[in-house]
Amino acid sequence: MDKLKIVSDLQNIVPDESIKISEPLSKHTFIKTGGIGDVFINPSEVNQLCEIVRYAFVNEIPLTVLGKGTNVIIRDSGIRGIVVSLEKFNEISVKGNEIRVGSGANIIEVSRVALQHQLSGLEFACGIPGTVGGALIMNAGAYGGEISNVLTSAKVITQSGEFLTLSEKEFQFGYRSSVFAKEKFIIVEALFLLEKGDPTLIKGKMDENTFLRESKQPLEYPSCGSVFKRPPNNFAGKLIQDSGLQGVRIGGAEVSTKHAGFIVNLGNATSTDYLQLIRHIQETVKEKFGVDLETEVKIIGDE
Incomplete structure (x- = not known):
């Protein structure tokens, strides 16, 4: 695989400073491990992302998408092909009871924005250290809440570069599973529908969840979160x-x-x-x- 040729082609899609060769991926995971990525790219616009995906698909180049790297282990041998970071897709906007969020935004930050606007429904997410995209893929949940309870639509890109908008009936949510994972969709944006609530009660619940997390989880060291799924009728x-x-x-x-x-x-x-x-x-x-x-x-x- 000619990395220099890939970089040269990608420079027609994104600025030079958005592309890195042989990037240490340990810099992009919570556990601070992982080998190098052949070509690492950090787009900032949806049209750029679509073009990158289409380029990889047409040229049969492996494509890997990373969020914050919170629930991932990248092998020491690294990743071949193109690695795309979605960290710049992090905009958050509020309209009424809806919050529209880029997939690279921190789900913790989204829960805080919800509190600021007196919106209830994301209290469970106040301690989940990942991105919105990762939360959708895994149907993230904690303390009695799940992404499936609040997500109403999502904008995604298919493996071939097609742009789609999915609705609730298409999410196929299950325990730590979703259509986003099954179809390997690249999530661009999520729309959450929340409810107006008492900010004192919302903050109280978030404080309680934060206390439980800090008292039970080893936050003093890097980790990838819960390593294993919950087995049936056990922990x-x-x-x-x-x-x-x-x-x-x-x-x-x-x-x-x-x-x-x-x-x-x-x-x-x-x-x-x-x-x-x-x-x-x-x-x-x-x-x-x-x-x-x-x-x-x-x-x-x-x-």
Whole structure:
């Protein structure tokens, strides 16, 4: 793959300063691990993004889209082809009970904007450290709330570069699943419909959720959030804890002593450390309890 040729072609779509060659992707993940991306591009307009997607599709170049990298592990071998960051798609606007949001906006920030406008429905999101796009893909939820409860429409780009607007009946939301994940749509914008509420009650709920998160989760270290999905009629964290795995370490990656559902980077972890520890956890829990733990965190990159 000719990286210089790709860059030369992309310079016709976005400004030079938006393109980087051999970008360390550890700079773009919460756990601070991951290899290099061949060509890293940071568009700021929808038409640019559509053109990039079409270019990659027509030329059969692998395309990977990143938000804030909160719920992702990028392998140490990195990512071939084009890596697109959506961090510039971060505008937030409010009209009545609706909030229109770019997919690269922080969902925490959106919940705060909702509070400022006395809108209720996103209190659950006040501690989710990802983007709106990531929240839609995973149908993110916490403390009794889910994205599926408030999303009314979404603008997306297909893998071939077609621009679509999806409505509620097309979302196919399930537990940590959605049509956005199934079809690998690139999310551009989301529209949330909220309800007018008492700002004191809204803030109280957000403060309560923040306290619960800070008291239970290992926020003092980089992590990728909950590593595993909740197995039927059980909890991943409890199974891991009951397996005696808290504090187990491979390289710089450790099963958190504060919450067994998290793996933290103690400072020098690699993605390989994370993946080996994940496999060790899965094998141990399977052996002790007969339960197959499925990863919630997205694992991407060259194998």
